[in-house]
Amino acid sequence: MFIEEVISRIWQPVTNRYKECYDEAVRCNPEELYNNIVSDMNKKNNTTDKWINITILETSGCPHCNRNGIFLGCSFCDYFSRNIAGYAKMAALNKIDSNLYAKAVRRKFEQQRGVLVDPGVSELISGHDCLNPEELTDEAFDEMFNQGNLFNRKAMFFYLETRASSINEKKLAKLKGKIGRKVVIEFGAEVANEWIRNHWLNKGITDENIYSAIENIRRIGFFSNANILIGIPGMNGRQSLELFKDTFDILDTAGADYILCSPLIRQGYTMQNYLFQEFRDNPTLIETGVTRGNSTGLPEIFTVFDAIFWVISERSESLKKLILGPVFFPPYLNFIQNLYKGDPNEIIVNKVLLAIEKFNEQRDYSELIKIRKEVLDSSYYNEYKRRMENLQGKEGIQETFSTVAEEISKKMWPEQWRTKFEIFKSELLEYK
Ligand code: SF4
Numbered sequence: 001m002f003i004e005e006v007i008s009r010i011w012q013p014v015t016n017r018y019k020e021c022y023d024e025a026v027r028c029n030p031e032e033l034y035n036n037i038v039s040d041m042n043k044k045n046n047t048t049d050k051w052i053n054i055t056i057l058e059t060s061g062c063p064h065c066n067r068n069g070i071f072l073g074c075s076f077c078d079y080f081s082r083n084i085a086g087y088a089k090m091a092a093l094n095k096i097d098s099n100l101y102a103k104a105v106r107r108k109f110e111q112q113r114g115v116l117v118d119p120g121v122s123e124l125i126s127g128h129d130c131l132n133p134e135e136l137t138d139e140a141f142d143e144m145f146n147q148g149n150l151f152n153r154k155a156m157f158f159y160l161e162t163r164a165s166s167i168n169e170k171k172l173a174k175l176k177g178k179i180g181r182k183v184v185i186e187f188g189a190e191v192a193n194e195w196i197r198n199h200w201l202n203k204g205i206t207d208e209n210i211y212s213a214i215e216n217i218r219r220i221g222f223f224s225n226a227n228i229l230i231g232i233p234g235m236n237g238r239q240s241l242e243l244f245k246d247t248f249d250i251l252d253t254a255g256a257d258y259i260l261c262s263p264l265i266r267q268g269y270t271m272q273n274y275l276f277q278e279f280r281d282n283p284t285l286i287e288t289g290v291t292r293g294n295s296t297g298l299p300e301i302f303t304v305f306d307a308i309f310w311v312i313s314e315r316s317e318s319l320k321k322l323i324l325g326p327v328f329f330p331p332y333l334n335f336i337q338n339l340y341k342g343d344p345n346e347i348i349v350n351k352v353l354l355a356i357e358k359f360n361e362q363r364d365y366s367e368l369i370k371i372r373k374e375v376l377d378s379s380y381y382n383e384y385k386r387r388m389e390n391l392q393g394k395e396g397i398q399e400t401f402s403t404v405a406e407e408i409s410k411k412m413w414p415e416q417w418r419t420k421f422e423i424f425k426s427e428l429l430e431y432k
Contacts, residue, residue: 002424011071021088030097052122060091062128078268102139119155131166164213192247223257231264231299233272236289262325266297289391
């Protein structure tokens with residue numbers, strides 16, 4: 001696929017670095033490597049806020065992203081590049097001694113979260129694909145969930161992250177009664193359109209994977225949490241908002257218990273950051289609304305505001321399902337705040353940020369309702385609305401992607417860009 005070629009090119013430096021780290025680690029004595037991994041006691045990878053404790057498991061990484069040492073995962077995601085040596089060491093340990101790998105996963109969890117401590121009200125364990133035996137091997141799964149409790153009592157809410165394709169009843173049954181009073185299984189659906197999900201976001205997840213995940217989770221008595229994006233890299237704000245609404249409705253109708261929304265964040269080796277680095281001032285992409293100078297790679301604050309407000313006002317019966325992603329919302333709001341420092345529109349933007357924060361922290365949307373009129377009356381919002389109306393909506397997505405793919409092809413493969421672009425165009429024929 002075109003997108004796989006693009007992503008593997010963007011990630012080439014990481015693939016190279018990973019190979020060096022892995023080759024060195026795999027030559028180590030297993031005990032030495034284990035000791036080296038667990039000796040880093042200070043490296044905390046968990047965050048706590050009022051509602052939820054998030055512990056990022058240290059493993060060999062997401063098997064969808066790290067494909068035998070070649071990195072080509074989802075185009076919008078970079079959980080890895082900052083700790084590439086850590087993933088390489090864990091993968092090497094798994095290769096040379098799978099029992100020690102399993103022990104290291106548990107030990108690292110305990111270093112971060114403590115041994116048999118009181119759980120918070122909500123505990124989230126975020127591997128990448130926790131139910132996939134390539135990441136949490138059978139031994140590691142057993143160490144985590146069968147060899148003694150993780151906490152001194154069950155958490156009220158226990159969240160576990162995985163991919164929809166790894167969710168099956170047999171695996172879910174192994175968690176039953178072990179981890180929390182209410183178990184929520186999180187997976188990325190990202191967008192309801194299967195072509196975009198796979199040919200543009202490189203997710204490798206079918207609609208069927210998503211529907212059967214929701215069904216299997218329900219059947220076992222757990223709760224499903226489908227994660228979706230506000231903002232798609234390579235798309236303009238109007239298209240992103242329209243797709244967000246479609247996606248929310250489709251997942252709601254499919255029976256997802258929760259729908260967790262995350263704004264796109266420009267970081268690391270992602271497509272959105274690549275567009276920012278290479279095309280933020282490209283006139284062709286600026287005309288499509290895909291890039292916007294220094295704001296490239298982030299949804300505009302009013303796109304996020306409109307998305308949340310749409311659920312509050314038009315889908316109020318499903319509002320209880322809406323969760324603002326605890327991992328990506330805070331940095332997104334921060335990013336926007338910094339972007340607008342000293343800007344003439346800083347005041348209205350800050351009011352929107354505060355209202356979203358209040359909704360996020362207290363589930364209180366009164367502030368959002370209160371400032372809605374002020375936002376609608378502001379010249380900045382009206383200018384945004386006019387800009388959006390002049391952009392192509394979802395009926396023009398193929399054309400927008402085509403323009404972006406052509407620009408990327410020219411930049412990445414100046415000598416053979418036509419051939420690469422032809423590959424994309426033939427894939428685009430299957431767009432529905
Ligand atoms: S979004 Fe999830 S599945 Fe995709 S690369 Fe990132 S961790 Fe892996």
